[in-house]
Amino acid sequence: xxxxxxxxxxxxxxxxxxxxxxxxxxxxxxxxxxxxxxxxxxxxxxxxxxxxxxx
Numbered sequence: 001x002x003x004x005x006x007x008x009x010x011x012x013x014x015x016x017x018x019x020x021x022x023x024x025x026x027x028x029x030x031x032x033x034x035x036x037x038x039x040x041x042x043x044x045x046x047x048x049x050x051x052x053x054x055x
Contacts, residue, residue, distance in 0.1 A: 011036040
């Protein structure tokens with residue numbers, strides 16, 4: 001659940017960042033995907049660490 005939320009948050013962050021920098025549609029999509037993947041990987045690592053340390 002945390003990973004899904006992080007992916008969505010990353011995509012929104014990427015879109016906002018690309019628009020702020022004046023990017024076109026392709027730039028916006030690229031930023032959204034790259035940010036979503038980055039946020040997702042970080043959330044996955046955090047989820048695994050939390051599971052390992054709590055269990």
